[in-house]
Every structure is written in structure tokens, then in C-alpha cells.
Amino acid sequence: MAGFAPNVVICIDHASVTGGQAKVAIESALGLAAHGARPIVFASAAPVDERLTAAGIEVVCLGQHDLLGNPSRIAAAFQGTWNLRAAKALGDLLARLPRDNTIVHVHGWAKALSPAIAAPIRASGLPRVYTLHEYFLFCPNGGFYNYQKHELCRLEPLSAACWATACDAVNYPRKIWRSARLAYARGPAKFAELFDDYICISNYQEEIIGRYLPQGVRLHRVSNPVDAQDLGPKSDAASGDFIFVGRLSPEKGAFLFAEAAARAGVTPVFIGDGPIGEELRGRYPQARFLGWLPPSEARAHMRAARALVFPSLWYEGQPLTVMEAKAMGTPVIVSDVCAGREEVTNGETGLWFTSANVESLAGALTRMKDDALAARLSAGAHAAYWRDPPTLDRHVERILAVYEEIVERHRTSS
Structure with missing residues (x-):
């Protein structure tokens, strides 16, 4: 037409x-x-x-x-x-x-x-x-994820095992209500x-x-x-912090990042806040917590970072943070089970690690301490994003x- x-x-x-x-x-x-x-x-x-x-x-x-x-x-x-x-x-x-x-x-x-x-x-x-x-x-809690066990859920939605499983982030009664709502949505409401x-x-x-x-x-x-500006390749890609940007909640993998950073001997930087913020600060006092920042400040930190760490434990949809980091020439260290991996070519624009595996993430952080690797992945991330920017x-x-x-x-x- x-x-x-x-x-x-x-x-x-x-x-x-x-x-x-x-x-x-x-x-x-x-x-x-x-x-x-x-x-x-x-x-x-x-x-x-x-x-x-x-x-x-x-x-x-x-x-x-x-x-x-x-x-x-x-x-x-x-x-x-x-x-x-x-x-x-x-x-x-x-x-x-x-x-x-x-x-x-x-x-x-x-x-x-x-x-x-x-x-x-x-x-x-x-x-x-x-x-x-x-x-x-399709899933009562919206994520095919068990928020109590902090792991992906493989159960058939609305099966007997699903109804019996306490997987909701709040409590089991809310899980039952959400299951009933989904049963109605999938049944009478079609x-x-x-x-x-x-x-x-x-x-x-x-x-x-x-x-x-x-x-x-x-x-x-x-x-x-994605709202991004082409700032060109980084002039000093091998400097900066390992940063996490987003809500501080268990399914986002914030604890995993903090522990892996401690094992790799690097300081994790968290931009954002959420329900586990206080516990995270208590358990990892060596980490830096910047809270929620205005978008311009968050982008500036992302541009200056050595790498964005995206350790999400659930599937995600299409994480905008991963794409924003690539646009700025910041390589991404990403879990291999979340949709963010689709935006990262392992060894070219960032690194994958085995989901929920603290040693695997610590290994990726250690690799990214290599200045030459950080610079190469930064250049790769910037070039890959701007070839076909969304x-x-x-x-x-x-x-x-x-x-x-x-x-x-x-x-x-x-």
C-alpha cells in the first residue's frame, strides 16, 4: 500500500x-x-x-x-x-x-x-x-525462571508440577494467583x-x-x-571498570558478578539499585555502588568502562544495555543462556561465560584484564554495532x- x-x-x-x-x-x-x-x-x-x-x-x-x-x-x-x-x-x-x-x-x-x-x-x-x-x-511468572531457587525452570507451564512449585519472587500464594490468571487467559479468554x-x-x-x-x-x-550516538572507536579501550548496569535483583546475576570479581581480583562497579542492594553492599564492601544515575551519566560510565558484565540468570528478551554498550565500543561479558548472547560474538565483541558458574565468569573477567584483548574486543564491538545499528x-x-x-x-x- x-x-x-x-x-x-x-x-x-x-x-x-x-x-x-x-x-x-x-x-x-x-x-x-x-x-x-x-x-x-x-x-x-x-x-x-x-x-x-x-x-x-x-x-x-x-x-x-x-x-x-x-x-x-x-x-x-x-x-x-x-x-x-x-x-x-x-x-x-x-x-x-x-x-x-x-x-x-x-x-x-x-x-x-x-x-x-x-x-x-x-x-x-x-x-x-x-x-x-x-x-x-505462557509462564505464570513471566520468565521460565524459579525465583526461589535462582535457576531456570524447565517445567511445563500449568502442569501439576508447575502448580506445586513455589517459584514466584514474592510468595507461593502469588504464584497460585498468577497460575490461575494464566489458566484463565489461556483457557476461556484464549x-x-x-x-x-x-x-x-x-x-x-x-x-x-x-x-x-x-x-x-x-x-x-x-x-x-536503541538510542545511541556514534562516538567513534575508543582511544583508550584498555582502561576503565568492570560495570553492571541494571536492577539489583537475584535473577540479574548481581551476586554472581560480585563473587566472580572477588575471585578475579577486580573491583565490581554497580550502576542501579534494587531489592538485594543492601545485602550486596554488606557481603561485598569492596564493590562500588553508584545507584541509579541520570541516563547521560550512566552512558558516560558505560563508555569509559573496560567491559559491561551482563550475568543474567534468566532468558531475557533483548537486553538494551548490551546493545548500548556495544554502540559505545564497550565489550560485553555475557551469560551463555540469556538472549544478550545473541548480540555478542564470543572472542570478537565480548566474551561468553557459562551461566550461573562463578568460576567461568571469574575466568572471563581475568581474561579481560589483558589490555590487548580488551582493546581488540572494544574495536570489534563498535564496528559490529555500527554496521547495522538498530x-x-x-x-x-x-x-x-x-x-x-x-x-x-x-x-x-x-
């Missing part, structure tokens, strides 16, 4: 950046608007990102709490299972949009919108697509079957999720956009191509 400029209803839990999922959805909306499309952001939780308002993008935000921020646990449980207000508001929105040039794109639902949004999307008859930022549509098209943000995701997807769905590969413009071009294919297929089959 010449001059394809669709209406795109972007469904997301939060109307502001609260994490990678919301960041991608909001920046995608901004990029779509700049390319002439008409994005409409439909969200449950306030506040609204000021950039959306400044760009003239319509936002339908219900001003609700997300599930964690709701002061009433009972109200949160009802909202998270079936958000009636969200279902009605989305139905009203979709009913007023043109049938021949509108697509619904779901980025997230598990933190506020609930499976209730499946009903109005289905009733609208509009073409739709789902981006796999995480795995809540949420997963609602979509004929899914977007993967990394090729590795297909290995993880492929067997859980409904039969006959189409998978599209569209990288997340800019916002490229993201929008690729996602518009996916939209056009889906809308045209829907039109010809109607």
Missing part, C-alpha cells in the same frame, strides 16, 4: 517509562508518529510520558494503579485477573476507529491491563500483533490464540518460546530501537512493514 500510514493502537500497562517494555512501546509510538502513522497509546497506569503529549499523540490512560502499586491487595488481584474498566475503555476506542487501516499492537498486559483486553480486541475484528517482551502469556502474528525481539526467543506458540502463527523479527528509524521501518503485511492479509481474507 503506497503511503501506508495506519492507526496503531499500542496497548501497554504504563503510559510512562517504567522499564524496557514501556520504553520500547513509547519510543515506537514516537517514531511511528514521526513517520506519518497515527499511534494511539492505550494504557492503564499513569503518569503519561510528556514526550507523547508534546508529539500530539493521543493517549487513553485510565489512571489506574499497577498491580504492585495498588494499596489494596484484593483490588489488585481483581484488576490483574480481569480489568473490566480496561476492557470497556479499549472496546470503546476500537469501535470508533476505521476498519480498513487500523491495527492493534499489544506490548504488555500483565502488570495492569489484565487478560480482559483480549475480549474487545477479538470483538473488534481488527488485525493485531503481539510483541514478546517477556513470557507472561488470549494466545487471539494473535496470528507475534514479534520476537531476538532470534533466541524463538528457541525459548517456539513450542508454546499456537499452531500456524507467523513470527516476525523486529529489534528494539536505530528508531530502522525499527519503525521494519515494524511498519510488519503492520502492512498483516493489514493487507487481513483485508484480502475478509
